[in-house]
Amino acid sequence: MPFDRINGIALHHRVDGPAGAPTIVLINSLGTDYRIWDAVVPQLAGRYRVIRYDKRGHGLSAVPPAPYRMEDHSADLLALLDHYGVGQALVVGLSIGGQIAFGLAAIDQNRLAGLVLMDTAHKIGDAAGWNGRIEAIETGGIAAIAEQILSRWFTPAFRSVGNPAFEGYSNMLANTPAEGYLGSCAALRDADHTETARNLEVRTLCIVGDQDGSTPPDLVEACADLIVGARFEVVEGAGHLPCIEQPDTTARLLGDFADEIFGKGATA
Incomplete structure (x- = not known):
């Protein structure tokens, strides 16, 4: 369970896979920690070095005073790459993770061997919506918005009362x-x-889940249309977090794309 001072804050992070292999970085979404990738990592770590971390204010990482700028998150990512001596990585950003990855691209595209934007977009929501969410949390805590958020994160089938995984991620x-x-x-x-x-x-x-209620498929496709040569894939039977609901499909898409970027048999 490594902790290091990265970009001036205590950052909780983890590495799986061969030390000399090409690197994949997985960035989690708002309101989650790096455990959302637990079912995906074993399918990638046999041939790639996989780095995960709890972004500032989440999981076991430090919680600096709000507000944050996206540039703060992106600077944390850049510092983490430097910490591990990674010149280039395939960066996978889920939700806010995609915005963090965009921020890294704005700093230095050369640090990206490739980019996976999962259930995210170039712009997510508007000021009125975010200000309303901030006000609700300031008044009633995260519990005040939890039901609404969870309904956007997960498909109705996953939100079953008898599903312990749904209960666990609700607790997260x-x-x-x-x-x-x-x-x-x-x-x-x-x-x-x-x-x-x-x-x-x-x-x-x-990539987007077909039932994503936070960043719907049409928004993610519109983002893909802005990027020259970008590919667009829909994951069936998933909401905002395909890595949880459809980990095998997610891992296959990530692994195949990594093989295209780095070449099969890329393990050093």
Whole structure:
């Protein structure tokens, strides 16, 4: 369970896979920690080095005072790559993770061997919506928005009362530090990577769950349309977090794309 001071804050992170292999970085969504990738990592770590981390304000990482800027999150990612001596990585960003990856591209596209934008977009929501969410949490805590968020995250089938995984991920959301959640809401409110997407010169795959209620397929496809040469894939039977509901399909898409980027048999 490694902790290091990355970009001035204590960041919780983990590495799986061969040390000399090409690197894949998995960035989790708002209100989650890096465990959302648990079922995907074993299918990638045999041939790739996989780095995960709890972004600032989430999981076991430090919780600086809100608000945050997306540039803060992206600087954390860049510092984490430097910490591991990674010159280039295939970066997979889920939801806010995609915005963080866009931010890295805005700093230095050369650090991206490839990019996977999962259930995300160049701009997510508007100021009124994010301000309303911030106000609701300031008044009633994350519990005030939990039911609405969970209905967007997961398909009706997954939200079954008898599904212990649904209960567990509901607890993950509820246990997210409110300050960290609020800080990242502000970052999402203020971020617009439309021009970054238009100027991207990195091989890109856009993925979305067919029942995503947070960043619906048409929004993710519109993002893909901004990026020259981007590919668009829909994962059936998944909401906002395909890595949880459809981990095998997600791992296959990521693994196949990584093989295209790095070449099969890329393990050093």
